[in-house]
Amino acid sequence: MTTKQTLIDESKAVKVLVEKLKGEALTKDYGLRHPKERAEYRRNRYLNNREYYKKQTQHWRTVNRDRARKQFQEYARTHSEELRAYRQAHREQIYQSILKYQQRYPERFRQIHLTASRNHTARKNKAEGSFTEIEFQAKCKEYDNRCAYCGTLKPLEADHMVPLVRGGTNTIDNIIPACKSCNCAKGTLTYEEYITRLHKEANPNE
Numbered sequence: 001m002t003t004k005q006t007l008i009d010e011s012k013a014v015k016v017l018v019e020k021l022k023g024e025a026l027t028k029d030y031g032l033r034h035p036k037e038r039a040e041y042r043r044n045r046y047l048n049n050r051e052y053y054k055k056q057t058q059h060w061r062t063v064n065r066d067r068a069r070k071q072f073q074e075y076a077r078t079h080s081e082e083l084r085a086y087r088q089a090h091r092e093q094i095y096q097s098i099l100k101y102q103q104r105y106p107e108r109f110r111q112i113h114l115t116a117s118r119n120h121t122a123r124k125n126k127a128e129g130s131f132t133e134i135e136f137q138a139k140c141k142e143y144d145n146r147c148a149y150c151g152t153l154k155p156l157e158a159d160h161m162v163p164l165v166r167g168g169t170n171t172i173d174n175i176i177p178a179c180k181s182c183n184c185a186k187g188t189l190t191y192e193e194y195i196t197r198l199h200k201e202a203n204p205n206e
């Protein structure tokens with residue numbers, strides 16, 4: 001039975017529902033209609049919880065190391081000016097954190113430093129290619145972490161089979177592990193030339 005009263009009640013309920021939906025729609029796209037306020041709100045939320053967001057980012061970076069590295073490389077490529085300015089403004093701070101890393105991980109630091117300076121030399125010599133520390137470590141493993149020339153277990157360096165100054169590339173296929181003294185003694189000889197020399201020295205009467 002439809003009485004006048006139920007009709008009034010129903011129309012009231014509909015009105016309430018419409019108002020409720022309107023309200024939801026308003027809050028939903030509030031951010032879209034007020035981008036400035038939304039940005040401001042997010043910025044404040046970040047600033048008030050800085051430590052929390054910092055930790056979150058750090059955690060993401062350790063879990064997604066490769067993606068983080070790629071992202072940074074892409075950022076560095078498109079923001080070289082900003083980065084240079086940042087480095088200049090934070091010189092001391094950067095120096096201190098490098099120093100801290102060196103004290104904490106001396107061997108890793110030595111390796112990273114070597115890789116960087118090798119790639120730098122290669123660029124200076126306009127050699128083609130570069131290789132990473134991980135690729136070099138894999139190469140050392142192939143040689144049981146021994147010098148390719150004398151077989152010693154001493155700390156290993158990357159030796160260019162065809163030296164850069166003689167047109168060799170700086171790619172991993174031109175690299176073998178060598179101890180410091182073999183690398184020095186080899187100088188600008190190629191792998192073949194140096195092996196021949198070592199053989200002659202060991203068998204002078206041949």
Ligand SMILES: [Zn+2]
Nearest residue numbers: 147150179182
């Ligand atoms: Zn050696």
